[in-house]
Amino acid sequence: MKNWQDDLLMITDLKLSESQIVKRIQEAATMLEFEYCAYGLQVIFPEEKVVMFNNYPRQWQRRYDTENYLAIDPIVAQGRQSQTPIIWADSVSREAPIFWEEARAAGLKVGWSQSSINAAGAASMLSLSRSSQPITRQELDANEIKMRWLVNVAHLALSNRISTRLANPYEVKLTSREKEVLKWTGSGKTSFEISCLLAISENTVNFHIKNSILKLSAANKTAAVIQAFLTGQLI
Template sequence: MKNWQEDLLRIVTVAPGEQRVFDEIVAAARELGFEYCSYGLRIPFPVSNPKIHTLFEYPRAWAKRYQQAGYVETDPTVLHGRRSRKPIVWSDELFASTPQLWQEAQSFGLRIGWAQSCVDGNGCVGMLSLSRSSEAISANELKVNEPRMQWLVSIAHQALTQKLAPRILDVEKIQLTDRETEVLKWTADGKTACDIGQILTISVDTVNYHLRNIIAKLNVTNKTAAVVKALVLGLLN
């Protein structure tokens, strides 16, 4: 039986085109209980004029209004995502500095939301936002679903960066050792460093040493992103 990680990884195997990939991300978001979804990707080249790509599964009028008003420059969720990789739940307090944006978003049904950004070693920053019109996000929902939501963030970033910025991805030179591959495969199965140490009969420090090397080689920021990128590149086959 497939686990949810494998199910989400289908996203990176769909037909070419960022919209097709985004459609799969939207479907995964709905399975997690969210009506709406957006993804923004900032590509830092050229330095003088970084490229920003946005994909929306919002009411059309709101997506148009958001872009026309230039809300991306003041959106508190975007500002948070630029400085922090921690997920954030929407709240009145979060949008206190932008009441017009918040009021308009709610008028279109975007009242409850969650967002997290992701950055890679090439400097591409992406942010996934999941939202709905009702039912606050409970602590239990976060406990159960946030691991999947965070996987979706990493998968969205890897898949859409491949589609939107393929020329900056230098993947041919990446090679993992046999031990690094073993460690990453067990990580992909949800094992902790302690679990992996027991399975491979090595110390936790050694496991973490391999994980640090893997993260550096793959030019990512954490082990979840490393697993996703390695799977996307076929390094764990």
């Protein structure tokens, strides 16, 4: 990396979607010579829930889910106790031996993890792993600062987005016509004027305004316009 700090900070770009952020985190992991990476976030509000992204082999992903391995994962358990980086050493592997045997069979033999917790109480963990080549002291001396940066960048980029999404699970989606009507309403046009502009009846305009107010749980059409702008549906 010519300037790795700047490269990693680009992951926090507000224009990126969650999937684009995850892709960039995975690319950064590859640059650090790890085949796999996993990000997990535990939120408390509106209910306790864990959201996970990873590029692990499909077979291991299914096994992890169906066996509820999150509940016994020693790395996750240790990360909840401390934000100190964890190397998947033999001492850690002695816990839950069947779990580790299956993980290694899936190609997850070498790894490094670190957790992060923000002021709102959202806790996350980033794990970097590969199928061979132990993590050496020389590698840590060269790359651990970048790995720590990646942990914090991932948490900064994803925790707020995911927490906000989970707090609003039923995200309002206005139709294109509703957006169009609200946009003209926000410009100060009356229902009659909008009906002439869009070549539809005034009753139809009022119908779209009423639906938008209901969808957005707004007090009136002006509030609906403001809410639509705040949620990025009107630009």
